[in-house]
Amino acid sequence: MSKALCSLLLLLTLCATAGCNNIQKSKIASLLDARDRAVSEQSLEDFSVLLTDKYDDHGRSKIDVVAQMINLFEQFEQISMHSHDRIIRIIDEAHAQCEQTYTLKVFADEQWRSLVQKEQLQFERINEQWRISGGL
Helix, strand or coil: CCHHHHHHHHHHHHHHHHHHHHHHHHHHHHHHHHHHHHHHCCCHHHHHCCECCCCEECCEEHHHHHHHHHHHHHHCCEEEEEEEEEEEEEEECCEEEEEEEEEEEEEECCEEEEEEEEEEEEEEEECCEEEEEECC
16 A cells, blocks of 8 residues: 555555544533533433442542532522633543533622632443433
8 A cells, every 4th residue: 555545555554534523522522511400490300311320539439420410409598600711622422521621600698799610521332322421
């Protein structure tokens, strides 16, 4: 095989891989946008389906994270969550990471309070669907 043909095949493979990675990054970004909506709408059901059933992060399970969200939803009359400054990395076909910043605004006692936090989330792809597997 000629050097030019090998170079062309390598370039095509890299382009195809980059295209697939962009599609997967877009799916993860959509998942993170769904998380922002679920928290802002205080929808425990919508939030819960975004996590893997095997969620495990420093000994915290999916049940622990859901209980934390229940507590948050019960404490505040209104909540607004917005994520920004995302960097999504595809590790392999079944794992990814995202570093991002989120702004969480909560309303209680007739005033808004705001928290800005950086986070690093882990994702697992199960049956072609990305889910949060750690970092919350």
